[in-house]
Amino acid sequence: MRLFLKYVSVFVLGIILIVVILQCLISYRIEGKTLTGHDNLDLTKNINADLLFLGSSRTWAHFDPIFFDSTFNLKSANIGVDGHSELSMATTRLNHYLQNNQPPRFIILNIDPFIYKGSVHNNTNFLYKDVFARYAFLPKEENKQIVDYFQFTQPEKYIPLLSVFRYNLLWDILKLKPGSTPYEKYGFAFHNEQWDTLYWPPSKENMKFYFKPAHIPALKAELSGINLFCKSKGIKLLCIQTPVYKVIYDSSAFNQTGQMCKESGIPFIDTNQESIINNIQFFYNSNHLNRRGIDEMNKILANNQMLHKFLAP
Numbered sequence: 001m002r003l004f005l006k007y008v009s010v011f012v013l014g015i016i017l018i019v020v021i022l023q024c025l026i027s028y029r030i031e032g033k034t035l036t037g038h039d040n041l042d043l044t045k046n047i048n049a050d051l052l053f054l055g056s057s058r059t060w061a062h063f064d065p066i067f068f069d070s071t072f073n074l075k076s077a078n079i080g081v082d083g084h085s086e087l088s089m090a091t092t093r094l095n096h097y098l099q100n101n102q103p104p105r106f107i108i109l110n111i112d113p114f115i116y117k118g119s120v121h122n123n124t125n126f127l128y129k130d131v132f133a134r135y136a137f138l139p140k141e142e143n144k145q146i147v148d149y150f151q152f153t154q155p156e157k158y159i160p161l162l163s164v165f166r167y168n169l170l171w172d173i174l175k176l177k178p179g180s181t182p183y184e185k186y187g188f189a190f191h192n193e194q195w196d197t198l199y200w201p202p203s204k205e206n207m208k209f210y211f212k213p214a215h216i217p218a219l220k221a222e223l224s225g226i227n228l229f230c231k232s233k234g235i236k237l238l239c240i241q242t243p244v245y246k247v248i249y250d251s252s253a254f255n256q257t258g259q260m261c262k263e264s265g266i267p268f269i270d271t272n273q274e275s276i277i278n279n280i281q282f283f284y285n286s287n288h289l290n291r292r293g294i295d296e297m298n299k300i301l302a303n304n305q306m307l308h309k310f311l312a313p
Helices: 002-030 065-072 087-100 129-135 141-149 154-158 162-166 170-174 182-186 205-209 213-232 251-263 291-302 305-310
Strands: 051-054 076-078 106-110 236-241 268-270 283-285
Touching (some): 051 065, 051 087, 065 076, 087 141, 087 213, 129 141, 162 170, 236 251, 251 268
Parallel strands (some): 106 236
């Protein structure tokens, strides 16, 4: 019996050792790299940008750092988080950035009727949690707020390989090719495709995600808090509203965001011009521009006097 228990113990210890070694190899392989582009925390360390873009997928997919760098002679970085319109995620992502960089001189925050206040400690939006699971095991101090935001469990934080298999990351890790994602190539989520209206016909469906009038006081308070935080760091904050296709454009809703910014003391630019919102060729879905649409929006921004004044040395 003792010999049997000895063999079992050796076997179990061997398995544990193998699991730990595999987790170490995986951690080493993905250190400083991105699997999909969404998990870009390591890529935005020590870049010390002059201009930072914050917000949801409408930041992630719309703000081209190359355009801003060349037009305004700045170094910029896009840290928008796809699928997360909560202002709480924007502040979480900003806090992570500031732990690894000097504060930027300027921040552009995407704002539109899709935004929500959200919650840092009681988040309920877990979109792309699987991608961020790579940070769950023995999280570094700088990553703990994001790990907690996605509510990874204690076992996921301390059991080797658990998060890798629970969130199906192994294949992404094995096929990792550094430099292959649009984010690595362009600095944002470059989309060049046309809208497939046969598969995804234009509809008003996305309007159901607009914030409600009852949300406005909390949103204004959150925006004011972000503005005060930026001022405390010597950062100038500007909000930009990017275009949506005409089928979901509601002028009253889009005017409310500008009013919230005004009441929160934040300068605001709206790029929803008819020349863009009426042209379906500029979108790959109802609320995201493709490359052609971004180029059209950038023409507007390149000639916007408020933006030039805001980004002036």
